[in-house]
Amino acid sequence: MTAAHCIAVLRKEWLGLWRGGRLAWPAVALAVLFALTFLLAHQARERAAAEAHDAAAAARAQWDSQDARHPHRAAHFGLYVFAAAGPLAAFDPGIDRHVGKTLWIEPHRRNIPRDSDAAAEPAPAPFGPFSPALVLTMLLPLAVFALTFDSVSAEREAGTLRMTGALGVGMRGIVLGKLAVAAALPVALVLGAFGLVAALAPEDGSSALLRCAALACVYVLYVLILACVGLTVSALCRSSRAALAVLLALWLAWLFVIPRAAGLLAEHAEPLPTRDAFWSAIRYDYENGLPGDGDLAARGRAFDAALLARHGVRRAEDLPFGAYAARRLARDAYADKVHALHFDALWDGFAHQQDVLRQAALASPAVALQLASMTLAGTDLAHRRHFEDAAERYRRAFNTHIDRWDMTQTRGLTSFDERYGGRTLWQSVPRFDYRPPQAPAGIGWALRDMAALAAWAAAALSVLLAVAGRIKP
Numbered sequence: 001m002t003a004a005h006c007i008a009v010l011r012k013e014w015l016g017l018w019r020g021g022r023l024a025w026p027a028v029a030l031a032v033l034f035a036l037t038f039l040l041a042h043q044a045r046e047r048a049a050a051e052a053h054d055a056a057a058a059a060r061a062q063w064d065s066q067d068a069r070h071p072h073r074a075a076h077f078g079l080y081v082f083a084a085a086g087p088l089a090a091f092d093p094g095i096d097r098h099v100g101k102t103l104w105i106e107p108h109r110r111n112i113p114r115d116s117d118a119a120a121e122p123a124p125a126p127f128g129p130f131s132p133a134l135v136l137t138m139l140l141p142l143a144v145f146a147l148t149f150d151s152v153s154a155e156r157e158a159g160t161l162r163m164t165g166a167l168g169v170g171m172r173g174i175v176l177g178k179l180a181v182a183a184a185l186p187v188a189l190v191l192g193a194f195g196l197v198a199a200l201a202p203e204d205g206s207s208a209l210l211r212c213a214a215l216a217c218v219y220v221l222y223v224l225i226l227a228c229v230g231l232t233v234s235a236l237c238r239s240s241r242a243a244l245a246v247l248l249a250l251w252l253a254w255l256f257v258i259p260r261a262a263g264l265l266a267e268h269a270e271p272l273p274t275r276d277a278f279w280s281a282i283r284y285d286y287e288n289g290l291p292g293d294g295d296l297a298a299r300g301r302a303f304d305a306a307l308l309a310r311h312g313v314r315r316a317e318d319l320p321f322g323a324y325a326a327r328r329l330a331r332d333a334y335a336d337k338v339h340a341l342h343f344d345a346l347w348d349g350f351a352h353q354q355d356v357l358r359q360a361a362l363a364s365p366a367v368a369l370q371l372a373s374m375t376l377a378g379t380d381l382a383h384r385r386h387f388e389d390a391a392e393r394y395r396r397a398f399n400t401h402i403d404r405w406d407m408t409q410t411r412g413l414t415s416f417d418e419r420y421g422g423r424t425l426w427q428s429v430p431r432f433d434y435r436p437p438q439a440p441a442g443i444g445w446a447l448r449d450m451a452a453l454a455a456w457a458a459a460a461l462s463v464l465l466a467v468a469g470r471i472k473p
Contacts, residue, residue: 026142026143026146026147027143027185027186027189030135030139030140030143030189031189031192031193033135033139034132034135034136034189034193035196037130037131037132037135038090038091038132038193038196038197038200041090041091041093041131041132042090042200044090045085045089045090048085049084049085052082052083052084052101055080055082055102056080056081056082056432059079059080060079060431063077063079063426063429064423064426064427065423065426066423066426068420068421068422068423069420069421070406070420070421071402071403071405071406071420071421071425072107072325072328072402072403072406074402074421074425074426075106075107075398075399075402075403076106076107078104078105078106079104079105079398079429079432080102080103080104080105081102081103081105081391081394081432081434082101082102082103083096083099083100083101083102083103083113083384083387084387084434084436085379086377086378086379086383086436087201087202087207087208087211087377087378087436088197088201088208088211088212088215088376088377088378088379089377089378089379090132090197090200091131091132091133091197091215091377092131092132092133092373092374092376092377092379093131093133093374093377093379094373094374094375094377094378094379094380095374095379095380095381095384096379096384099113099384100112100113100114100115101113101114101115102114102115103388103391105391105394105395105398105432106395107328107332107399107402107403108331108332108335109335109339110336110339110343110392110395113388132193132197133370133373133374133377136190136193136219136222137222137255137366137369137370137373138255140186140190140219140222140223140226141226141250141251141254141255141366142251143186143189144182144183144186144223144226144227144230145226145230145244145247145248145251147182147185147186147227147230148178148182148226148227148230148231148234148247149230149233149234149240149243149244149247150234150240150243150244151178151182151230151231151234152175152178152231152234152235152471153234153235153237153238153239153240153242153243154240171468171469171471172465172468172469174468175231175235175464175465175468175471176465176468178231179227179228179231179464182227182230182231183223183224183227186223186226186227187220187223190216190219190220190223191216191220193219194212194213194215194216194219197212197215198212207438207439208439209439210439210440210443211376211377211378211439211442211443214376214439214442214443214446214450215373215376215377217450218369218372218373218376218446218450218453219369219373221450221453221454221456221457222365222369222453224457224460224461225365225453225456225457225460228457228460228461228463228464229247229250229460230247231464232460232463232464232467233246233247233250235464235467235468235471236467253363253364254364254365254366255364255366258360258363258364258366258367259357259360259364259366259367259370261360262356262357262359262360262367263357265356265360266353266354266356266357267353269352269353269356270349270352270353270356272346272349272350272353273346278342278346281342282338282339282342285338285341285342286334286335286338290337290338290341293334296331299330299334300327300331303327303330304316304327307319307323307326315412316412316413317412317413318412319411319412320411321407321408321410321411322406322407322408322409322410322411322412322414323412323413324406324410324413324414325403325404325406325407325410326407328403328406329400329403329404329407332396332399332400332403336396339392340392343392347381347385350381351381354371354381357371358371358448358449358452361449361452361456362452365452365453365456368449368450368452368453368456369449369453371446371449372446372449372450372452372453375442375445375446375449376442376443376446378436378437378442380445382437382445383436383437383442383445386436386437387434387436390434390435391432391434394432397430398429398430401428401429401430402421402425402429405421405425406421409421
């Protein structure tokens with residue numbers, strides 16, 4: 001097919017869609033809805049970020065201005081740290097709305113964040129929170145299918161497909177021209193949408209721009225899949241009405257039935273412990289010990305004996321540092337070990353559930369899209385674990401800082417209330433300075449889901465070309 005033939009096919013398809021009136025209204029409606037949704041989400045994110053910043057500053061000021069008290073009691077007064085929203089949470093909130101934002105830092109115990117946005121809602125939305133990502137995920141298929149459902153079938157019914165073929169243009173060339181025209185406007189919408197997202201993204205250097213570029217690629221692949229599927233169904237169905245019915249059934253299955261069924265299957269394949277069972281298991285292992293470690297009392301006796309032998313004294317009263325603080329450091333180190341064991345198992349359970357869910361991408365490209373989207377937006381499981389692990393490291397450093405001060409400021413079995421810390425100690429505690437993962441890490445975590453979308457696109461295009469070669473005008 002010559003260049004002139006290519007231009008003729010593209011011009012014919014473009015004029016056909018434009019004159020039919022189906023080119024403008026889906027584009028305008030989708031663009032306006034996306035822009036409004038994103039601007040509202042961006043405003044809400046900015047407000048939430050300001051509130052979190054103010055709350056963190058107030059919590060720190062309250063800690064720094066405490067009166068003199070025993071350092072361990074002050075540590076139990078604790079500090080609060082606040083989870084920052086993902087870098088592109090205004091576009092795709094992912095799991096951020098369903099997990100807590102406030103984390104209490106205290107001795108002996110690793111806490112779970114609380115105060116999630118979803119918990120504050122009067123009732124959950126039937127299909128999740130309405131977000132800019134949801135607008136594109138759900139409505140792009142409808143827009144693309146509206147452009148493609150009768151692209152081949154209507155011409156076959158009208159007899160114009162035979163006329164176009166008589167001009168010497170092969171069916172594959174005709175179908176590729178239809179694909180280019182059907183995908184052009186949705187792709188332009190996607191690029192414009194992520195231009196808006198990038199323009200209002202947080203100022204963190206190039207990281208947000210790289211994430212936006214990766215997201216744009218992901219959604220362009222989604223458009224290509226949809227356009228190929230729409231044209232394939234149109235070519236295979238005898239009538240435009242039948243093609244439309246099939247495409248609507250696919251939309252329902254891809255967006256609602258398969259993700260919901262996969263979620264239920266993931267919960268069944270990897271049941272997670274209840275809150276009470278989780279904390280009871282931690283308490284049991286701490287008090288009774290992990291295999292071979294002995295119970296709490298036995299570990300305490302062994303620690304005291306080793307401590308006295310190491311410093312060449314017979315009584316704890318003769319130690320050159322505070323024995324109570326040294327014991328707390330040892331007990332907390334063991335508690336940290338137990339907590340890490342159970343929290344790692346919990347995270348592994350979440351990851352296994354996500355792997356089960358990921359298998360549903362074989363049946364629905366929307367599943368792969370949603371997983372890739374929230375990962376690139378920084379609102380997925382991996383980004384959340386990164387934050388909570390950083391907060392846990394800070395909690396350990398915070399408690400160690402306080403107990404080491406107490407240990408060096410006392411001798412032997414100093415009474416619990418004989419040595420107080422003051423504001424100099426409180427203010428010497430480092431601030432929690434969380435640095436979220438940069439774009440390359442997020443893109444790396446999303447590679448499997450991006451590869452799944454690329455495989456879908458390659459398969460859809462291959463099937464379309466195979467079907468096009470068999471089209472009979």
